[in-house]
Amino acid sequence: MPGFLSSIADKVSGVLPAHDPHTLDSFQHSLRSLGQAYSTTTPVQRIITIEKGVALDLDSLSRDAKSQSKELYTWGQSEDPDLKDVTDRLAYLNFVQGSLASSLAVKLDAARTPFKNLRDAEAAITPRRNLRAGIQLQITRIESDQPRGMEKRLAELKEQLRKVKLEDQPQETEIALLKRQAVRESEQHKWEAIREFGEKLVLLSQAATPMISALPTFPPTADKPYAGGQATGAARASLQRALDNYKTGHINLPPQTAGSDLSRSDTRSFGETHARELSSITSDVSTSLQPGLPVTPPPGDAKELPAAAPPAHAATSPGSNPQSPPIDPFSLNLSPAPIPTSPTIGSISDPITAPTPIHTSSLPTVAETGVPVSAGASGPGPASGSLHDIRAASSKAGPRSGGLPGNESSVPAYGVAGGSQKFESASEEKKRLQAYSEAAQHHEATPAAYETAEEEKKRREREERERVFGAGGSGSGKKPADDDLPPSYQDEF
DSSP states (O other): OHHHHHHHHHHHHHHSOTTOHHHHHHHHHHHHHHHHTTSOOOHHHHHHHHHHHHHHHHHHHHHHHHHHHHHHHHHHTTSOHHHHHHHHHHHHHHHHHHHHHHHHHHHHHHTTHHHHHHHHHHHHHHHHHHHHHHHHHHHHHHHHHOOTTOHHHHHHHHHHHHHHHHHHHHHHHHHHHHHHHHHHHHHHHHHHHHHHHHHHHHHHHHHHHHHHHTSOSSOOOSSSOOOOHHHHHHHHHHHHHHHHTOOTTOOSOOOOOTTOOTTSTTTSOHHHHTHHHHHHOOOOTTOOOOOSSOOOOOTTTSOOOOOOOOOTTOOOOTTSOOOOOOOOGGGSOOSOOOOOOOTTTOOTTSOOOOOOOOOGGGSOOHHHHSSOOOOBTTBSOOSSSOGGGSOOOOTTSOOOTTSOOTTSOSSOOTTOOGGGSOOOOHHHHHHHHHHHHHHHHHHHHSOOOOOOHHHHHHHHHHHHHHHHHHHTOOTTOOOOOGGGSOOTTSOOO
């Protein structure tokens, strides 16, 4: 099953566009997770794979949050001054949220390392464990069956098992330590990263409150222009200081300066401080950024993916083998095929009317076209003649499939229940079948009548004599009788 799922991942890698690595990585991870349900994957490997899925989900959250920040910023740039300023600050908060999710994804991915070390150690000692299990199985069978003469063999197996256990003891001790180390270090690193992520989100939420409050209810006018730029700039500067000087447990923003200088780096517009990041963000649903997490399949669990197929517009050099362009799933025709209509009914849009009778005498036969002729109004049948001219089966014919005699109808008449028909009893059927058997034996026992050589000689002489008399020429001079004369319709000369 894992090999089958890996082959599917290989085929999909040639179908998906080369600029969509995250979709391919996520699809491969989903297939690997599905394959674990139908394979003998170790429990440690299942833990590693599932935690990888959590990291991939956070990485996807990071890209979506950054894409949302770009869309919010781009939309606000063409709006009134108040919307332009507030959306700029809020876009910065959403971008920071995406960056925090990306950092958490990287830390959770790194937290799997202790379990990977445990997995590798268990994989290295697996052959030795299988050897010990085989020896123990032989010992159990001998002790259960207690065959004679196996006492020496039993003692040798027990001694061999003792030596193997003694040799594997250091590795087993190391694995026991790695189990506890994996749980302690992996979970500790994970929850420390989650706590940092959560506390920084609290700081973001505190900074969002003054930014949103600065947006007036009514649009600004010439008499009352927008004056919330100082407050939003101060909130951003306070948040930047809190993030730069973050310590575990510090979840309160530092005091905000009322008259912040909007020319400083921590109060400038998001479009100015993160222009490069904004240009690299894409929100197209068919494409995505390069994922921040590498997808590393476990050893022996999945094959390395082949190189991505070249784009469809890539020209092939002379002498090289041309390759088919990758399949675009969005260009495939997924609509259902139309159902062909019968020639006697017409199209689906036509009103339903009585079928037009077809004169089968004017149509070609099956022998001419190889296609059965459609039945007309009178029902199926030959192009000419009548079904009534066909002679019925003999009443002496053998029994039919239903056990009825040949002269009995196998289909009950309309309105007559099946139980009212007359069926022959077991004794009558036995007599009838015995009569058939005796007749067949009598026919086989009757020898064929063949003429002897003497009879054949006499027959030939008689035929020769009749031929000569019929022709009118005979050595005896006897005149043929009147019955031997030629018919009246023949000319006589």
